[in-house]
Amino acid sequence: MVFPEIELRKFASMGRELGASWEAASTPFMKFEGGKAIAHVGVLELPLWIMGQPVQAAGIHAVATHPKFRRQGHYRDCIEAALEYCNTRYKTLILTTPQPELYYPFGFRRVLESAFTVSCKVTPQKDGFRVLNLHHENDRTLLHRLLDTRRPISNVVGVLSEKPVFLVNEASRPLYYAEDLDTLVVMEQEGDRLHIFDVVADHALSLIEILRCIPDPVKEVILYFSPDRLEPKAQAIPQVLENAYLMVRGSFAAEGQSFMMPRSARC
Template structure:
């Protein structure tokens, strides 16, 4: 077993990416294709992430990645460290390798970030390293909107103009919420959302991460240079909407009679280490920013 330190460089080792994704796919089946989709959209995992990898001979057995997420938290812009892709190959677990790599990652992050975030199905693995679970909320409201304008289309990523549009809005977006919102971040967004339909409102110059189930609109994120009142968005959806579920704090949507509910996106818990000014607020880290 190599005793070298674990921080690696994709640019210095052209074989590192394939070795990493051999490990990642073993632990998170399907993640490789999501990362490939993001790469096709011009937002590669390798450009955004600093990898910490433990090898057994030439085989990657443990990985923890760190990337930067520019956020607004309680109205203040901060660069948050995102811990992601945490995995150990089956057959090498419960031998202390994860702890070895995580200790180095924490040392690296402590020199750079006041705040770390991650999302996980297994929060107990991160408690010994100073992470704590922070509750999240979804927000529901009743409405009756039939839409007066057919004002949206699905982005076509076979069209280079739509890819350029996505990049422009991701680079210039305002935070979806002043409580917790993300700005000028591409890699996590494109991994999380690049394989899902993205809906564009041309006259608002806004992209919505959303799904419609019967008469319920599920709104996960808005990528736009200015936030709009929710009725403006609903007016451009040409079908009956009777309920809206919002998966971020709706403080910039100008809505009333909203109910907040404890919620876990895909059953994952948000874990935070260090300073987090929004901890006592009702919010959700948007699906498009979860690593």
């Protein structure tokens, strides 16, 4: 990763604007040279729901060394300090990366993931979604309520009430709200193919309920999370989301199951 000083400032500003302080959520481990940061590893707390049980996991994120100071041990110093901090606090550490080989020496292992696909033929009933405008206070309040009270999207791997990572990962993308369902859906439509990345609600609902609120015909849905609660008939397809492999250190009860860590919770 390119050294993230500018990106970190952008994320911190976004979090403050949306009411979820990035500084309060992330514990930094850094090296400095001449008063400037040259290496960084961040730790975030991730409240997950894994195999029917709550798990307080640590998310390792924003791992980077300034290009001028690489191969001098700064990355190792930062990640070892972060791991020492985590060892007494968390049994499960999670990160995603296009370079898994950087983390094997520190006890991380790659865990395979799958997307899930299902063919469908549902007659649209109405245009039941609108895009939230997070510049408006009412929509920000609505989003916070939904995130505060959300039900885990899956009993295999889901997320409990969590805001900082969700907002960093998803707030710059369209967030679709269906008032009749009181549900937020993170989705993208390409022709008659619908990609669903997260569903935020405090109650159970089915894929059909969502599809009936979409005015354009949908023939195929791809779910980027375990479908056991939304559409159990969806078929697993091995996939690496956005070229970022899921890495785990410590216990992970869903290992060996078909699942995907939701994009909204990926560090």
